[in-house]
Amino acid sequence: MRLSRGLVAVVSGLLLAVSGCTSSDPGSPDSSAASTTPAAPEAEEIAWSDCDEQIQSVIAGTPGSERDILFECGSTQVPITYAEPQGEKLTIFLVRARLATQTDRIGSLVINPGGPGGSGADAAIQRALTMPENVLNRFDLVGFDPRGVGLSTPAVECVPDELKDRVLAAEPRPVSDEQLDDSFALAQEVVDGCTDEYGDALGTFNTTDTARDLDLLREGLGDEQLTFLGWSYGTTLGSTYAELFPDRVRALALDAAVDPDNDPQADAEASAAGLEAGFDAFAANCTSLVAGCPIGAEPRRFVDELLAQAAQAPIPSARAGETRQATPGVVLTAVQAGLYNTSAWPQLAQGLAAARNGDAQGLFSLADAYNGRLQDGTYSNLIDANLAVTCADRDPDTQLAEDEIRALAADWGQRYPLFGAGSAASLYTCSGWEAERTPLPARDAAGAAPILVVGNTGDPVTPLPGAEDMAADLTSAVLLVWQGLGHTSYPKTGCVNDVVNAYLVDLVVPADGATCPL
Structure with missing residues (x-):
């Protein structure tokens, strides 16, 4: 889920207002971290500072900016590797938004905007302007930049701006051997640069450890249980949290679920098919316009x-x-x-x-x-972090050989003319990744409180079967379906808003399979 460029730059400028933001060398993670249950570290205090004036000066005039919202910026430290919870630390950056008129506070609503690589701090600012007020009346809205992302330090920065420009300009539908050779070489150049910069420490930036960070943030925020709202990749993070800490779930709303049952090939094909269907919906809408x-x-x-x-x-x-x-x-x-x-x-x-x-x-x-390209030609670290997290999470046993990818590019290029060949070529991305992997756990979240999964019949990015599979896999989950268009569903329509708001605030769980009209 992509967010605006402007506020990324604004939040970056707030780093000076945050006390205690220091970089650490992530070092080399212990490969045992994914297979053992290390001693639980204690949450460190979150150092909050007033950054309201800086944020208000930038959002002035934006719809929703008339709300009486107070912003704070914060930082705290978490272990680089949970195999050594008392070892070296890295810094997590947060933004907290609170209505000045808030009453009957329940606690914090922590959000993740997707990606991976999206800035939760930026999302907290934007969502504070758009979230239903009956939710903001009861919760502090908290967004954090996950490890490796945005203003959390160290942020993954290993793809030069010039190389990102070349990636953006590259052939998007490689089908010939020459085009695929160029695509593979470009992907390898990106991976080699990140490997040279970080080496095995790239394995640090994985979703499983980010979920452990999230639990320390919950504790640092003073909440006995987590209330969480995640979009797109945020559903992967939220469901991983529920798997690791099922008894600490108060409410998890997971919107536009990434299919937990798909391997990379199935996920790439679903993406191509979803985007083709999304283009058809865009085309049908455009040709129906009265003005032409x-x-x-x-x-x-x-x-x-x-x-x-x-x-x-x-x-x-x-x-x-x-x-x-x-x-x-x-x-x-x-x-x-x-x-x-x-x-x-x-x-x-x-x-x-x-x-x-x-x-x-x-x-x-x-x-x-x-x-994430800014007007001055520089980039946020969205691409770098997306690559690092994606490859750190991916099981190496799912990697396809080059000849298999070439065959898929030819096949999908015919079946999904706009997006098929590019989706196939993307399967090469992690081929040269040599850092430690922490594959995502199987997730049933047994013992968790009821979880709400929201899917959209016209989602071009995370098609509805992903939400159906996630709801089926999570023991306590129920599925809400919106017969809508575009990526994600909340907060876009009254019916979905009413259901999600009641769930977050009052823990009212809808009937499994409930449907909201377009």
């Missing part, structure tokens, strides 16, 4: 022709100072970014139309936001 669709009566044909145009002559941008030109990689990344939320569909259609006429400014805006 900016990209004509055949949006898929329009995009195919635009990709061919960009391949022959990359498209310039009219933005002052922009020297890049939009290759097919930029075009298709922008399309993928625009499918995440229906609110971005008009921007996507206008951006595609403008690009056809020689100005790729709108497409760069979408693609850059998706990848």
Whole structure:
């Protein structure tokens, strides 16, 4: 789940306001951490400081900024490896938002926006402006940057900005041997850079240890049990927490679940199929507009022709100072970014139309936001952290050979014309990863309080079967289905909001399989 670039930069500027943020060398994690139950470390005190003035100055005029919200920034330390809980530490950065009129406080609602690699601190600021007020009236809203992410230190930073630009511009649908050779070489260059920078310490940045960090944060926040809301990858983190600490769950709302039953190949194919369906929904909406669709009566044909145009002559941008030109990689990344939320569909259609006429400014805006590229040409560490966490979590036994990936690229390129070949090529990403792996545990969370899983029939990123599988796997889970469009469901529609709010606040659990209309 991608969030705005602006607030990432704002939160970065708040680091000076936070006491006790010091970097540590993550060192080399003990491979026994995933297979043993180490002695539980004690939570360290969270050092809070007032950063309200800085945040308020930036969000002024943003919808929701009229709310009387107080912001604090915080930091605390957690073990680098839970096999040595008294050993070296790393620093976790947090933002807490609280309504000044809050009454009958229940505790903290901790959130994770997805990714992996999304900034929870940034999400806390944004969600404080959009979350239903009856939830904010009862909870402090707390977001944290997981280990390796954002302002938590050390943050994973091992992919140079120039290389990220090349990744963004690369061929998005590699099917020929030459194209796949180039794709594999680029992925290996990224992995080699991270290996040179961190070595085996890359294994530190895994979801299982982040879930253990989350339990220390719960304790540091003063909550006996955790109330958590996670979107997309946040459902993986939340369900992992429930597996490790089932008795410490008060409420877990898991929206747009990443399918816990899929191996990387099945996950990549589901992603390709979901994005194709998402594009079809975007196209149908665009062609139904009374004012007419900016990209004509055949949006898929329009995009195919635009990709061919960009391949022959990359498209310039009219933005002052922009020297890049939009290759097919930029075009298709922008399309993928625009499918995440229906609110971005008009921007996507206008951006595609403008690009056809020689100005790729709108497409760069979408693609850059998706990848965490700032206007000055630098990037957040979203890509670096996403890579590190994804590969640290992945079971090496699931890695496909190059010839298998080439065969899938050819097959999926036919079955999923826009996104299939790229999804297949992405399966090479962790091929050269030599750091320790901590594969995600099987998750049934036996003994946990009721868990709410929310799925969306039109989610192009995490299709509904993922939510169905997660709800089936978690012993105490119930499934809520929204017959909606776009990635994630809460808080977007009254019916879903009412169910999730009642669950978070009053622990009211809906009937399993309850449905909300579009």
